[in-house]
Amino acid sequence: MHTPLRLALLALCLFALKVAASAQVSTKRVRELIDLVTDKVEEGETDQVLLITIDYVRREGSSTQTYYLSAGDRYRAVAVGDNNRIKDIDLYVLTEGGTELTKDSDEKNIAACSFRANSSGPYRFKVKPYKMAEDIKDGFFGLVISRIRD
Numbered sequence: 001m002h003t004p005l006r007l008a009l010l011a012l013c014l015f016a017l018k019v020a021a022s023a024q025v026s027t028k029r030v031r032e033l034i035d036l037v038t039d040k041v042e043e044g045e046t047d048q049v050l051l052i053t054i055d056y057v058r059r060e061g062s063s064t065q066t067y068y069l070s071a072g073d074r075y076r077a078v079a080v081g082d083n084n085r086i087k088d089i090d091l092y093v094l095t096e097g098g099t100e101l102t103k104d105s106d107e108k109n110i111a112a113c114s115f116r117a118n119s120s121g122p123y124r125f126k127v128k129p130y131k132m133a134e135d136i137k138d139g140f141f142g143l144v145i146s147r148i149r150d
Contacts, residue, residue: 027054027140033080033110034142047076047146055127057086058138062128067145069117074148079127081109085139088131094124105130114148 034052041047050067057063069075081089091111092103095118104111107130117123127141 027082029082029084030054030080030140030142033083034144037078037080037110037142037144041076041078041144041146046149048149049144049146050075051143051145053143054140055143056138056140057127057129059129059132059136061138062126063141064124064126065143066122066124068121069123071117071120074114074116074150076112076114076146076148077125078113078144078146079104079111079125080142081129082140083109085133085136086129086131086141087133088129089141090128090130091143092126092128094126095119096122096124098124107131 031054034054038049038052041049053065055063055065077091077093079089079091081087087109088107089109089111090103090105091113093101093113093115095101102113102115104113125143125145127143129139132139
């Protein structure tokens with residue numbers, strides 16, 4: 001038999017589960033944006049997608065992905081924020097030694113950089129949230145790296 005205390009605790013647990021579920025952050029919007037980016041990149045069949053990744057980044061922080069590139073080839077990197085938490089995203093392309101090759105640091109929530117790899121080796125793709133929604137500590141972003149066919 002259920003006592004009033006048990007019923008109250010059950011109701012409290014159900015409420016807590018509902019609140020936790022509604023506060024959960026989803027990658028759905030980032031996945032939708034990545035689909036749009038890859039569709040556009042592959043549309044003219046001039047780019048070959050090499051890497052698609054989803055990650056999260058904290059406010060005032062950054063996330064760096066490393067990917068091996070071949071000398072002489074042209075590449076495009078595109079980073080997209082989730083639009084809910086990350087409002088403006090910046091992208092920096094760096095050599096293994098940390099030299100900045102190119103960047104996109106405008107005020108948009110999509111950052112795109114095109115460049116030619118000077119040498120074969122690992123390159124770093126640094127993503128930073130420049131602007132985030134108020135009272136938000138972190139957010140999801142997507143990164144797409146493609147080779148531009150000459």
